[in-house]
Amino acid sequence: MNRVLIGAIAGSAIVILFALIVWRKWIAPWRKFQELIEQIVQGEKPSTFLVGGGVKSRRAGLALEELFNRHRQLAQQLVGRVAEAETILGAMQDGLLVVDANRHVLLVNRTFRELFGLDQIPVGAPVLDVIRKPELDRLIAEALHTGVGRDSEMTVADPQKKLPRQMQLSAVPMKDDNDHTPGVVVLFHDITELKQADEIRREFVANVSHELRTPLSILRGYIETLRDDPHTSRDEMRRILEVMERHSRRLNLLVDDLLALAQLESGKSDLQVSKVRVDDLFFTLARDWEKKLAEKNLHVVVDLAPDVRVISADPTRLQEILYNLLDNAVKYSSPGAEIRLHAQRRDGQVALTVSDTGVGIGPDDLPRIFERFYRVDKARSSELGGTGLGLSIVKHIAQLHGGSVEAESEPGHGTTIRVLLPVEIPTKKDAVTES
Numbered sequence: 063m064n065r066v067l068i069g070a071i072a073g074s075a076i077v078i079l080f081a082l083i084v085w086r087k088w089i090a091p092w093r094k095f096q097e098l099i100e101q102i103v104q105g106e107k108p109s110t111f112l113v114g115g116g117v118k119s120r121r122a123g124l125a126l127e128e129l130f131n132r133h134r135q136l137a138q139q140l141v142g143r144v145a146e147a148e149t150i151l152g153a154m155q156d157g158l159l160v161v162d163a164n165r166h167v168l169l170v171n172r173t174f175r176e177l178f179g180l181d182q183i184p185v186g187a188p189v190l191d192v193i194r195k196p197e198l199d200r201l202i203a204e205a206l207h208t209g210v211g212r213d214s215e216m217t218v219a220d221p222q223k224k225l226p227r228q229m230q231l232s233a234v235p236m237k238d239d240n241d242h243t244p245g246v247v248v249l250f251h252d253i254t255e256l257k258q259a260d261e262i263r264r265e266f267v268a269n270v271s272h273e274l275r276t277p278l279s280i281l282r283g284y285i286e287t288l289r290d291d292p293h294t295s296r297d298e299m300r301r302i303l304e305v306m307e308r309h310s311r312r313l314n315l316l317v318d319d320l321l322a323l324a325q326l327e328s329g330k331s332d333l334q335v336s337k338v339r340v341d342d343l344f345f346t347l348a349r350d351w352e353k354k355l356a357e358k359n360l361h362v363v364v365d366l367a368p369d370v371r372v373i374s375a376d377p378t379r380l381q382e383i384l385y386n387l388l389d390n391a392v393k394y395s396s397p398g399a400e401i402r403l404h405a406q407r408r409d410g411q412v413a414l415t416v417s418d419t420g421v422g423i424g425p426d427d428l429p430r431i432f433e434r435f436y437r438v439d440k441a442r443s444s445e446l447g448g449t450g451l452g453l454s455i456v457k458h459i460a461q462l463h464g465g466s467v468e469a470e471s472e473p474g475h476g477t478t479i480r481v482l483l484p485v486e487i488p489t490k491k492d493a494v495t496e497s
Contacts, residue, residue, distance in 0.1 A: 157229075157250030165189050165202055168245060177218060177227075177250060198231065198248070205233040205246045215253075228254045262434075269435035269450070273316055277309035319451040322382075323434065326458035333376040333462060340373060340414075341366050344403045347384050351392070358397045367406040374486050379459045386452035387416035387479050394420035394477070411465065412485055417478040423471035431469055432457040456481065 101108045107130070157174035161167055166186050175183060183192055190199045197216055205212045212233045217226045230251040235243045284302045288294060294302070341364075348355075348362045355362060384403075391401045395418045404415040423431060430436045435450040456479070457467045464484050471477040 156252075159189070159248040159250070160245060161189050161202055161248070162245045163206060163243065165199065165206070167192055174250060177229075201231055201233050202246050202248065205235045206243055209235050209237070209241075209243045211235065216250075218250075227252055228257045266434060270320070273435070273450070274313070277313050280309050281306055316451075319455065323451055323455055323458065326455065326462060333379065335374055335376055337372050338375050338377050338380060340370055340405050340412075343377070343380065343384070344405070347381070347388060348403070351388055354392055355401075358392065358395065358399075360392060360395055360398070361400045363400060363402045365402060365404040369407055370405045370412055373412050373483065375463060375483060379462070383456050383459050383481055384414070384416065386456050387481075390452060390479075391416055391418035391420070391477075394418065396420060407485070408482070410485065411482045414481045414483065415478060417476060419476040422473040422475050423469070423477055424473050428469055428471055432467060453479070 154171055154173055157177045158169070158171040159167070159174055160169040166188055167183055168185060170183050175181065178193060180192070189202065190196070195216060197214065201212050201214050212231075214231045214233075216229045216231055218229050220227050230253045232249045232251070234247045234249075236245045236247060238244055284306050288299075288302065344364045344366065348364065351362070388401070388403075395401060399419045402415070402417040404413075404417065406413050406415075427436075432453045434454045453467075460467050460481050460483065465482045468480040468482065469477065470480070
C-alpha cells in the first residue's frame with residue numbers, strides 16, 4: 063500500500079515537474095510574447111524585450127526588439143517622406159488631382175481645393191461628384207481609355223473674386239509594370255493672365271493699325287493727287303499741305319507716345335529723382351500753358367496745401383504727368399471754364415490733382431480711361447488730336463514712382479484725375495530742383 067502511495071506521489075511529482083518545465087519554456091514565454099505584441103500594436107514601446115524560458119525565447123525576444131526598432135525607423139522615414147510630399151504639393155502653384163481607374167479621387171493639393179473653394183475632399187469620392195465639370199470627367203476617361211496624355215482648357219469660377227479663371231488641363235496616365243493604367247494625374251495651370259495679355263496684345267495691334275491707317279491713308283491720297291495733277295492751284299496746294307502737316311504731326315505724336323509707353327512698360331526706365339518744389343512746378347506749368355488757356359479763356363486755380371512744398375520725384379516725368387492731365391482738361395473744358403491744380407497730403411502720400419468742369423465721363427467708361435487707346439468719345443478725341451495714350455502714360459509714370467492713379471467724374475460735371483505719389487523716394491542728389 064505504501065509502495066502504491068509512494069509511486070502515485072512520485073508520478074504526480076513527475077507530472078508537476080514536467081508541467082512546470084513546459085510552463086516555463088513554452089507557455090510563460092508565449093504569454094509574454096502576446097503581451098509584447100499587444101503593446102506594439104497599441105503603439106507603445108515595451109519596457110523590456112527580455113523573455114525567460116531559455117535561449118530560444120531570449121533570442122526570439124531580441125529578434126522582436128530588432129523588428130520593433132526597424133519598424134519605428136521605417137515609420138519615422140515614412141512620416142518624413144509624407145511631410146516632404148505634403149510640403150511639395152502645398153508649394154505647387156498648379157492644382158493637382160489624382161484619380162484611380164474608376165475615376166475616384168485619390169489625392170488633391172491645397173491649390174486644387176482653393177481653386178474650387180473646397181475645404182475638404184473625401185478620398186474615394188467620384189470626381190464628377192466633387193467637381194461638377196463634365197469636360198473634366200471626359201478628359202480623365204479619355205486618358206484612362208487610351209493611356210495617352212490629354213490637354214484641354216476649362217473655365218473655373220473664382221470663389222473669392224467671383225471672376226472666371228481660364229485653366230489649362232493636362233491629364234497624364236499613370237503606368238504600372240504591366241503597362242496598365244491604374245489612374246490619372248491631372249494638373250490645373252492658371253493661364254488667365256496669359257489669355258488677358260494675349261487679348262491686350264491683339265487689341266493693341268488692332269488699335270495701332272487703326273490709328274496709323276487714317277493719317278497714312280490721307281497722306282497717301284493727297285500725294286497721289288499732287289502726283290496725278292501737277293497743275294494744282296497755289297491755294298489748293300496750300301490747303302493740301304496744311305492737311306498733310308496736321309496728320310504728319312498726329313503721326314509724330316502717336317509714335318512719340320508709343321515709344322514713351324514702351325519704355326515705361328519695359329521696366330528699364332530709370333527715374334532721375336531729386337527734390338521738386340510743387341509750387342514752382344504748378345506755376346511754371348500754368349505759365350507754359352498760358353497761350354492755350356487764353357485761346358479758350360480758361361482760368362487755372364492753383365491750390366497748394368501748406369504741408370506740401372517739396373516732394374521727391376523725377377521732375378521731367380512729373381511734368382509729363384501734369385502735361386497730359388492739363389492737356390485733357392483743356393481739350394474737354396468749355397470756354398470760360400475753370401481748371402484747378404491741387405496738391406495735398408493724404409494717407410502718407412502726396413496727391414496731385416487736376417480737376418476740370420468739362421463734359422465729364424460716364425460710370426461705364428470711367429474704370430477704363432487708363433487703358434491704352436481707350437477713348438470715351440472716339441470721334442471727338444480724334445478731332446481734338448489725342449492719341450489715346452496720355453492717361454496710360456500717366457498711370458505708368460505714377461507706378462514707376464511707387465504710386466497710383468484715381469479718377470472721379472460725372473457726366474456734365476467735369477473730371478478729377480488724382481496722382482498719388484510717395485513723399486520720399488531715394489534720391490541721387492539733395493539739391494532742390496526748381497522745375
